[in-house]
Amino acid sequence: EEFSQEFPHTRIRVLETSLSGTTEALLEKTADLVIGTKTPPGFQSRPLLQVKMIAVAAPGHPLVKNREDVSELELRSMRQVVLGDTGTFREQDSGWLQADQRWTVSHFSTSIKLLRSGLVFAFLPQNWIEQELAEGSLQRIPLAPSMDRLLQVHMMLADNQAAGPATKALYETIFEKLSAPA
Known part of the structure; x- marks a missing residue:
């Protein structure tokens, strides 16, 4: 203002x-x-x-059901949604864990819709999804402490x-x- x-x-x-x-x-x-x-x-x-990136999924997703210390290997075996590189040469893939199944989207809102469907997991900025976490439509995936991202x-x-x-x-x-x- x-x-x-x-x-x-x-x-x-x-x-x-x-x-x-x-x-x-x-x-x-x-x-x-x-x-x-x-x-x-x-x-x-x-x-x-600094932005804290957290792994999240829908409440019914296998990565959040009664789990603790999910490993990177387990994440790689699941479908991940990532925000695509908008550059001409699309050379960067920050945040992608080389999951066997990756869905790339061009808008943040699309990743939220896919997450809520229970089909995917994602690493997202915690401050962008506070409302979804508070209402329970997304849940944090309990990762091993070494996997925190800042x-x-x-x-x-x-x-x-x-x-x-x-x-x-x-x-x-x-x-x-x-x-x-x-």
């Missing part, structure tokens, strides 16, 4: 990318500001926040020298609102 008051005539276009698509947006300068988990060589990034999310400017006042102000606003306390 503060940003909108300071820059009322600025239009913002949000590109939702994943994996190498985020890097491409930086390299090809199709985005002025990028939030992602990897910083390409030659770019400076600022740590923004992603560091960074924010980058495509070109710090060319960034205008609105881009720099948005960068600072996002950092102030989302960054975890040190």
Whole structure:
């Protein structure tokens, strides 16, 4: 809201990318500001926040029924849904466990629908699925402690020298609102 008051005539276009698509947006300068988990060589990034990735499935899924310490081998034997790489060359597969059966989707909402159907499991950001966990439509898969995943999310400017006042102000606003306390 503060940003909108300071820059009322600025239009913002949000590109939702994943994996190498985020890097491409930086390299090809199709985005002025990028939030992602990897910083390409030659770019400076600022740590923004950490995201806890948790394994989840529907309540009736075999991975959550009266289980504890599910192993990576067990996960690999099950059908996993992953968010596809939006990059041109689709070179990255972060989060995929090389499951025998993988379903790749292009939207987060599709992965939720598949999860609720009981057909798949997924690793998702815990903060994105708080409501589903609270209402019980998704349950956490009890993994062995060594399988916890924590992603560091960074924010980058495509070109710090060319960034205008609105881009720099948005960068600072996002950092102030989302960054975890040190």
